[in-house]
Amino acid sequence: MPGSEEGTPLLSAPASSQRGSYATNSSGEDVVQMTLAWHGIRVTKPGPVDRVILDNINGLAEPKQVVALMGASGAGKTTLLNALMGRNLNGLEVTGETIIGGSSELKIGDVSGYVQQEELFLPTLTVYEHLMIQGGIRLAGLKKSDIKQRISEIMDELGLFKCRDSIIGLSGIKKGISGGEAKRLMVASILLDNPSIIFLDEPTTGLDSHMAQYLMNTLKRLAAGGRTIVCTIHQPSSRIFNMLDVVGRN
Numbered sequence: 670m671p672g673s674e675e676g677t678p679l680l681s682a683p684a685s686s687q688r689g690s691y692a693t694n695s696s697g698e699d700v701v702q703m704t705l706a707w708h709g710i711r712v713t714k715p716g717p718v719d720r721v722i723l724d725n726i727n728g729l730a731e732p733k734q735v736v737a738l739m740g741a742s743g744a745g746k747t748t749l750l751n752a753l754m755g756r757n758l759n760g761l762e763v764t765g766e767t768i769i770g771g772s773s774e775l776k777i778g779d780v781s782g783y784v785q786q787e788e789l790f791l792p793t794l795t796v797y798e799h800l801m802i803q804g805g806i807r808l809a810g811l812k813k814s815d816i817k818q819r820i821s822e823i824m825d826e827l828g829l830f831k832c833r834d835s836i837i838g839l840s841g842i843k844k845g846i847s848g849g850e851a852k853r854l855m856v857a858s859i860l861l862d863n864p865s866i867i868f869l870d871e872p873t874t875g876l877d878s879h880m881a882q883y884l885m886n887t888l889k890r891l892a893a894g895g896r897t898i899v900c901t902i903h904q905p906s907s908r909i910f911n912m913l914d915v916v917g918r919n
């Protein structure tokens with residue numbers, strides 16, 4: 670994992686990537702660039718004898734990077750991702766420091782979006798219907814025409830126009846969009862919030878190599894627009910490995 674070796678000092682974020690710096694992405698939207706730094710993260714499962722799952726994990730993810738948390742199965746990739754997001758902890762205790770955008774005041778939930786491994790869609794909706802519902806919730810307050818415009822830009826950015834009117838479906842039960850399209854639809858939903866930091870748990874798992882490559886290209890493009898991307902990846906192909914900006918291993 671990035672900087673997880675014992676005694677590795679926390680790298681300090683360069684001034685250019687601290688809070689307040691903006692980039693304009695390919696759809697013309699301003700993205701607030703934010704560095705995410707973590708220091709001395711320790712995760713334990715409390716019990717008669719505490720079980721230490723992660724200890725002294727340090728790392729840094731900067732805007733325009735796709736940072737992968739790598740390690741063998743059970744190494745603690747998902748646990749670290751959850752610890753950084755402060756969610757899905759299921760009884761685990763986390764200590765250590767997470768600094769967002771150089772400030773200890775910002776809350777990670779306010780500036781980030783999370784693409785989880787499992788898809789949570791209504792299978793009978795089309796891609797466009799799903800995004801319109803999400804847009805109505807996440808962009809409440811905007812005019813319907815503005816929501817439509819934003820959804821159009823995001824569908825364009827994520828290559829979703831081809832399946833705009835396809836049913837989402839349910840894997841193995843009701844044929845719908847492909848696994849890669851479903852992943853990109855999950856990313857599209859969180860992009861409605863224009864997050865500075867995007868977390869993804871195993872985004873390429875279950876995708877064939879072509880779809881995995883397409884998704885990674887999409888993530889690289891989102892990062893190039895000023896976002897900070899942090900994901901877990903289990904056994905990436907060498908092509909995907911070479912697309913990652915920073916990689917850590919246990």
Ligand SMILES: Nc1ncnc2c1ncn2[C@@H]1O[C@H](COP(=O)(O)OP(=O)(O)OP(=O)(O)O)[C@@H](O)[C@H]1O
Pocket residue numbers: 714722740741742743744745746747748749758759760761901903
């Ligand atoms: N809520 C929990 N309670 C107890 N143990 C947990 C909990 N969450 C995770 N663990 C344990 O922590 C270790 C790391 O789990 P984690 O899921 O983070 O690994 P991983 O690197 O993401 O693995 P994989 O690649 O197989 O998904 C495992 O031994 C797991 O059993």
